[in-house]
Amino acid sequence: METVRVSDIANHIGREAVIQGWVYNRTDKGKLCFLLVRDGSGFIQCVAFKDDLSPELFDQIMRIPQESSVIISGTVREDKRAPGIPGGYEIGIKDLQIVQAAQADYPMALKDHGVDFALDHRHLWIRMQSQWAILRVRATVMAATREWLDGNGFIAMDTPILTPAAAEGTTTLFETDYFDEGKAYLAQTGQLYNEANIFSFGRVYCFGPTFRAEKSKTRRHLTEFWMLEPEMAFCDLDCLMDIEEKMIVHILSRVLRDRLPELKSLGRDISKLENIKAPFPRISYDQAAAKLADLYSKETDSEKKELLKFDWGIDFGAPHETALTGLYAQPVFVYGYPTAVKAFYMEPWPDRPEVCKSVDLLAPEGYGEICGGSERISDHDLLLKRIHEQNLPEDAFTWYLQLRRYGSVPHSGFGMGVERVVSWICGIEHIREAIPFPRTIKRVYP
Ligand code: 4AD
Ligand code: MG
Numbered sequence: 001m002e003t004v005r006v007s008d009i010a011n012h013i014g015r016e017a018v019i020q021g022w023v024y025n026r027t028d029k030g031k032l033c034f035l036l037v038r039d040g041s042g043f044i045q046c047v048a049f050k051d052d053l054s055p056e057l058f059d060q061i062m063r064i065p066q067e068s069s070v071i072i073s074g075t076v077r078e079d080k081r082a083p084g085i086p087g088g089y090e091i092g093i094k095d096l097q098i099v100q101a102a103q104a105d106y107p108m109a110l111k112d113h114g115v116d117f118a119l120d121h122r123h124l125w126i127r128m129q130s131q132w133a134i135l136r137v138r139a140t141v142m143a144a145t146r147e148w149l150d151g152n153g154f155i156a157m158d159t160p161i162l163t164p165a166a167a168e169g170t171t172t173l174f175e176t177d178y179f180d181e182g183k184a185y186l187a188q189t190g191q192l193y194n195e196a197n198i199f200s201f202g203r204v205y206c207f208g209p210t211f212r213a214e215k216s217k218t219r220r221h222l223t224e225f226w227m228l229e230p231e232m233a234f235c236d237l238d239c240l241m242d243i244e245e246k247m248i249v250h251i252l253s254r255v256l257r258d259r260l261p262e263l264k265s266l267g268r269d270i271s272k273l274e275n276i277k278a279p280f281p282r283i284s285y286d287q288a289a290a291k292l293a294d295l296y297s298k299e300t301d302s303e304k305k306e307l308l309k310f311d312w313g314i315d316f317g318a319p320h321e322t323a324l325t326g327l328y329a330q331p332v333f334v335y336g337y338p339t340a341v342k343a344f345y346m347e348p349w350p351d352r353p354e355v356c357k358s359v360d361l362l363a364p365e366g367y368g369e370i371c372g373g374s375e376r377i378s379d380h381d382l383l384l385k386r387i388h389e390q391n392l393p394e395d396a397f398t399w400y401l402q403l404r405r406y407g408s409v410p411h412s413g414f415g416m417g418v419e420r421v422v423s424w425i426c427g428i429e430h431i432r433e434a435i436p437f438p439r440t441i442k443r444v445y446p
């Protein structure tokens with residue numbers, strides 16, 4: 001008999017098959033016992049009918065503990081009512097072998113657990129259908145991202161994780177001793193190295209973990225998160241937004257093609273994702289500020305009004321982004337942020353140095369910033385001035401400054417936060433569920 005994965009079950013209707021997996025749930029109805037079995041690729045209902053099995057085997061199935069590992073053989077049937085992912089199929093059990101009977105005290109039994117308890121048991125929580133679905137979407141988001149970049153002239157270049165200096169602000173650095181060389185820091189971004197790489201490869205991307213020793217406890221922040229960072233030579237701000245838009249549209253279409261059952265199982269309103277189409281609106285920071293002022297003046301709830309308070313020059317907080325994205329069904333680009341709130345390397349706006357050629361992409365439904373990017377300063381002296389203004393160690397940036405001496409060109413890039421994108425696509429409340437083992441200020445276990 002052929003061993004089959006649940007994801008492939010539709011190709012085996014009417015045939016005998018073997019499934020290897022774990023018992024997710026069990027319900028009994030007189031002579032029938034239903035096991036919901038998961039095998040990593042999906043969930044399928046397996047039905048034991050008393051009259052078809054030996055009394056010993058039926059009895060064993062009736063008492064099988066949740067999470068026991070099993071090998072089941074039986075006949076694959078189509079049944080519209082059968083639960084599961086993809087769902088609509090079941091296996092009539094002919095034989096069942098228990099590989100290991102799980103202990104009866106499984107901590108993550110199928111009921112509501114407090115968040116801290118669930119996080120303490122993340123190593124088991126990831127087995128739960130909702131978590132499995134989210135992390136499957138995550139894998140597809142990452143694959144689709146690479147697929148689009150690899151298919152559009154980008155070269156993957158890995159950038160170092162141990163770095164000599166801050167690149168995204170000095171307040172969020174994880175520091176470590178580095179032999180006789182002094183201090184090293186965990187990378188907050190691979191961007192600066194990407195900027196070196198474009199002068200050899202034109203269009204590059206790095207995709208890896210990045211670290212922020214951020215004291216934020218919001219539902220959007222992790223201290224270790226995965227960032228995708230493309231960087232392009234001969235590319236200005238408009239070119240940058242075109243690329244972001246195409247890539248995001250591709251990611252969505254792949255997820256909608258390959259992960260629909262997962263999204264449905266999460267209760268996601270699929271139509272909201274299906275309706276996303278290029279072009280995304282592009283508004284300036286000034287226009288966004290005016291919209292916020294308008295929303296502020298119209299807000300009647302005093303608590304909400306307080307949160308919407310806004311003066312030109314500040315960076316947007318989560319409530320501002322949420323309010324802004326509420327105005328659009330599409331993701332929205334906000335460009336031209338105040339120079340003072342953005343990183344040192346951003347190209348100033350021509351004739352208006354108080355704003356810079358930065359752009360954030362805000363996801364709808366209140367999700368807010370999923371990508372942050374900019375055109376980079378290409379002039380050597382201006383970049384040096386900015387490094388001094390921000391009290392960054394010039395020595396650590398010698399190599400970075402040299403890039404502006406030998407064939408400097410206008411260039412741009414952005415970073416996409418994988419967990420932010422996954423949170424939005426899955427419609428989940430908190431970013432910690434969008435990564436297998438989340439790291440936050442309060443958590444490095446398990
Ligand atoms: O806006 P950020 O800080 O931009 C950079 O680091 C640039 N150097 C990227 C570049 O231009 N190559 O971060 C980029 C994205 C954000 O838009 C957000 O999606 C995500 O990374 N991000 C976080 N995600 C989770 N937890 C955090 N603490 C995050 N900080 C940023
Ligand atoms: Mg940002």
